[in-house]
Amino acid sequence: MTNERPDLGFGEELDAFDPKAWDPADKKKREPRAPKAVTRQAAEATGFQSREPKSPSSPDRRRRTGRNVQFNLKAKPETIEAFCRIADRKGWGLGETLEEAVMLLEREISGTS
Structure with a gap:
C-alpha cells in the first residue's frame, strides 16, 4: 500500500491558480443587481413558485392559549x-x-x- 494519491487530472490548474485574482474589490466592479420587479417578472415567466405569502392580510390563527394537545382528522x-x-x-x-x-x-x- 502506498501513500501516494492518485492523480485527479487538474494538478496543473491548481499550480497555476492565483488567489489574488479573486480580490473582493472586484465585486464592486460587477454589474448592479436587477430591480426586484424585473426579477419577479422573470421568475413568473419561468414558472417559479414563491414560498412567500400572497397577501400580508391573511389571518394569523396562531395564539398562545394553553391548548397543547394535537387533534388530527381527515375531512372534505x-x-x-x-x-x-x-x-x-x-x-x-x-x-x-x-x-x-x-x-x-x-x-x-x-x-x-
Missing part, C-alpha cells in the same frame, strides 16, 4: 374551507372554533340553550 376540502371561513369571520383561532362547535353541538344534543 369544502368542510375545512367552511370551518376556516367561520374562524376567520369570527376572528377565532382554529382551536377556539373547534371548542365553540363542540359546545354548540353539546347544547343541541342535550336540548338546552
